[in-house]
Amino acid sequence: MASGSSDEIKQVIIMRKDLDMGVGKMCAQCGHAVLLSNSEVWKVDPEVAKKWYDTGQKKIVLKVDDEESLRKLYAAFKYKKIPCALVEDAGLTQLEPGTATALGVGPWRSSEIDQFTSKLKLL
């Protein structure tokens, strides 16, 4: 369910499910991930960012069970130079400062994202 056609461009947001965040908190963290990762793409490949923006801005929201999984994925995408952004909460409300809550990836080519996310489930 996390896959797509090989030349498709999509954004993937990976959320932690173990933090007991309320729905509004999760939405806000997802929003941070969307915006921060999108900015990374504009820095390295504006053409990809523009194409995605102009063609429906597909977003897929997946989940992981813990912070370690999220940080490992972040490291993997960084290693492969796929634009991404890790959201770390400021800790003003429900969480400890610096808690990693979400990871935004792309928009980027599906085929390159899917090699790391194909086993993850939709949130």
Add this chain to the structure above:
Amino acid sequence: MASGSSDEIKQVIIMRKDLDMGVGKMCAQCGHAVLLSNSEVWKVDPEVAKKWYDTGQKKIVLKVDDEESLRKLYAAFKYKKIPCALVEDAGLTQLEPGTATALGVGPWRSSEIDQFTSKLKLL
């Protein structure tokens, strides 16, 4: 809880709670609202957009009970020329095509947003 200091800049995302969307679906709709409304701000006042981006990107997620409430708020913000974006679902998965799911407002001055949202509750 939806208020803030008068010169503060924030983005507000207003979500419908009556649609029975799953958490992942709500996160995705919020993500659309964040990005689309942010783009509107860059068109009309890049200085506000940049200031917000560089100072923590505060986001507040609120809720309304039905589509009419969402569309009325959208009309009010448009009338006041406050940059905003209504998210209408493509209808590929859980919803009918064209269903309004979320409204992104700003980033913009809190005082101008709050006059319409001060009675809304956090999602």
